[in-house]
Amino acid sequence: MLPPIRPRTQRSEAFLAVGREPSGVLTKMKNRRARALPLKPHKTLEKNASQRSSAILMEEDFVNSVRSGSPRFIIVGAGMSGLCMAIRLKQAGFDNVTVLESSDEVGGTWHKNTYPNAGCDIPSYLYCYSFAPNYDWSMKYARQPEILAYFRNCVERFSLRPHLRFRTTVRAATFDEDTATWQVTTDAGDRLTAEFLVSAVGQLNRPNIPAIPGIESFAGASWHSARWNHEFDLTDKTVAVIGNGASAIQFVPEVARQAGRTLVFQRTPSWIHPLHNYRYPHWARWMFRTLPICARAHRSWIYLMCDMRVFAFRSGSKLNLEYARWLRSRMRKVIPPEQWSTLIPDYAPGCKRVLLSSDYLQTLQRDDVDVISDHVDRFDADAVLTSNQRYPIDAAIFATGFQANAFLQPLDIRGRNGQSLDDAWAGRPKAYGGIAVAGFPNLFLLYGPNTNLGHNSIIFMVERQVGYITKCLRRMQNTGARRIEVRKDAMECYDREIQQQLASSIWAGDCTSWYKTADGSIPNNWSGSATAFWRRMKKAKHTDFEISR
Incomplete structure (x- = not known):
C-alpha cells in the first residue's frame, strides 16, 4: 500500500511546462x-x-x-x-x-x-x-x-x-x-x-545496421554513426556514408573536410530546411540569467512557433503545399539544376522528418563528394557495390537510424x-x-x-x-x-x-x-x-x- 499524502496545496501551473494554453501565458x-x-x-x-x-x-x-x-x-x-x-x-x-x-x-x-x-x-x-x-x-x-x-x-x-x-x-x-x-x-x-x-x-x-550481403567480409573500418569510431583517422581516406538522415546531414560536412573522398549513398532524398543556428550574444544571455521572465517568454514563443508547424504537416493541405514550394525554392538556390531530381524529394514535407541544415547541401557540391542513389547491393573486402558500379573504399559509416x-x-x-x-x-x-x-x-x-x-x-x-x-x-x-x-x-x-x-x-x-x-x-x-x-x-x-x- 502506498503511504498517504498530506492535502495538496494550490500551485500555479507553468505554461513553460508547457502547462497553460498559449492564450494565457503572458498574463x-x-x-x-x-x-x-x-x-x-x-x-x-x-x-x-x-x-x-x-x-x-x-x-x-x-x-x-x-x-x-x-x-x-x-x-x-x-x-x-x-x-x-x-x-x-x-x-x-x-x-x-x-x-x-x-x-x-x-x-x-x-x-x-x-x-x-x-x-x-x-x-x-x-x-x-x-x-x-x-x-x-x-x-x-x-x-x-x-x-x-x-x-x-x-x-x-x-x-x-x-x-x-x-x-x-x-x-x-x-x-x-x-x-x-x-x-x-x-x-x-x-x-x-x-x-x-x-x-x-x-x-x-x-542502432539499425542493414543486413547487406558481404558486410562481414569487408576488411576496412565500419561503424554506425551512433557508435562513432574516434580512433579512425579519416585523413585522405575514401569514406562511404550509407544513409542521409538526421545524423548524416550533421556529420557529412565534417567528414568531407577530413576525408580524401566522400561517397554518400542515399535511398531517397530528404527535405532540407535552413538551420539558421547562431550563438546567443552576451547581452541576451545576461538578460535571460538576470530576468528569467524574458527567458520564459522566449521559451513560450519557441513552443508556439514549433507547435503551429503541425498544421503544415496535414496531408494535402494548402499549408503543406506552400511549405513544399518554399522548401523547393530554397533548395534550388544552393544546388545546380542537374541535381534537382537527385536531391529534391517528390513526396510531401513531413512524410519523413524534415531535416535542418545550412551546410549539408553545400557540402554535396564539393568536387570530392559524390551522391549515389543506386541501391547498395553488397560489400566485398575493400569496396561497396551497387548494381551499376564498384566503389573502392577505406571505411563505411552507417547513418541508417535506429530500430x-x-x-x-x-x-x-x-x-x-x-x-x-x-x-x-x-x-x-x-x-x-x-x-x-x-x-x-x-x-x-x-x-x-x-x-x-x-x-x-x-x-x-x-x-x-x-x-x-x-x-x-x-x-x-x-x-x-x-x-x-x-x-x-x-x-x-x-x-x-x-x-x-x-x-x-x-x-x-x-x-x-x-x-x-x-x-x-x-x-x-x-x-x-x-x-x-x-x-x-x-x-x-x-x-x-x-x-x-
Whole structure:
C-alpha cells in the first residue's frame, strides 16, 4: 500500500511546462514571480541544491514531502526520460528510486551519440525540463557536449547520484501477482524487486545496421554513426556514408573536410530546411540569467512557433503545399539544376522528418563528394557495390537510424499470467497515453508508442507522461491501492482513435520512414499537436484503470 499524502496545496501551473494554453501565458507571467534559477551548462551546481530544487516546483502535480515506507521504483534508463521520472518522483516524496543504466554515465542518446557536430534540431530553450530551465544556453540549437552537460548537472542539482546504478543491463522483468511486485533480472544475474517498473529506454537507442550481403567480409573500418569510431583517422581516406538522415546531414560536412573522398549513398532524398543556428550574444544571455521572465517568454514563443508547424504537416493541405514550394525554392538556390531530381524529394514535407541544415547541401557540391542513389547491393573486402558500379573504399559509416519500432526489445517483459510484452504487441505496439499496457500492472512507459513528434520537443511530451503517472500514484495513495492496470477496452479505444487520426496524417504518405512499419501502420508518432497531448494528459481518467488493493 502506498503511504498517504498530506492535502495538496494550490500551485500555479507553468505554461513553460508547457502547462497553460498559449492564450494565457503572458498574463500568467506578469502575475507570477519567476522562481527558477539559471543552470550553467558547463558548471556543476551543487550549492544550495535543496533550495533550488524546491524553488522550481511549478506544477500542482507534485507534493514536497518525504515519507517513510515509500514504495520501490525501478527505472530502466538514465537518459532524458529516466532522469525526469526520477527527479519528479523524489519531488513527490518517493525516495526509494533506483535507476538502472547500461552505460557508464547518464544522458542516453546524448551520451552515446558523439559523432562530429552532433546536436539537437529542437531549439535549446525548449529542449530542457520546464522545472529545471537553463538560462545560459550558448546557441539556439545546442550541440551534444552542452546538452550532455545539462543532464549531468541535473543529476547533481537534484542529488540523483545515489540512485544511479551504471553498467547494469536489464535482461528481464516479471510481475509477481502474489506480491504485486516486479522481479527484475540484470545481465549480471542480480534480481531486484520493486512495486513499480518504469521503462525509460526510449525509441532511438538501438542502432539499425542493414543486413547487406558481404558486410562481414569487408576488411576496412565500419561503424554506425551512433557508435562513432574516434580512433579512425579519416585523413585522405575514401569514406562511404550509407544513409542521409538526421545524423548524416550533421556529420557529412565534417567528414568531407577530413576525408580524401566522400561517397554518400542515399535511398531517397530528404527535405532540407535552413538551420539558421547562431550563438546567443552576451547581452541576451545576461538578460535571460538576470530576468528569467524574458527567458520564459522566449521559451513560450519557441513552443508556439514549433507547435503551429503541425498544421503544415496535414496531408494535402494548402499549408503543406506552400511549405513544399518554399522548401523547393530554397533548395534550388544552393544546388545546380542537374541535381534537382537527385536531391529534391517528390513526396510531401513531413512524410519523413524534415531535416535542418545550412551546410549539408553545400557540402554535396564539393568536387570530392559524390551522391549515389543506386541501391547498395553488397560489400566485398575493400569496396561497396551497387548494381551499376564498384566503389573502392577505406571505411563505411552507417547513418541508417535506429530500430525505432522495436519498443523495449530485447527486454523480456512478462505481466499477468506470464504474458510476454512481445506477444501482446505481436500485431503492433500500443499503449494508453504511451504509458500503460493492459495485462501489465504497475508498469509505466515513457516515450512509448505514439508519443514521438516531428515538430516539437519530446521533453514536453515526457513531462506530460510523468505528470500523468504521478496523478495515478496519488490516486493509489488516496485509496490504499497496491496495483494499477489500464483496462484493455480503454487502451483499445484510445489506440483506435489515434490510429484513425494518423491514417489521414502526412506520416501515412507514400514515403518510407522510420515512423512507419512495413505494413504501413504508425506506432511511433503522436497524431496531433503537443498542446493536444497536454490537454489529453492534463487529468488522469481513473475510470480507464483497474486500481486495486
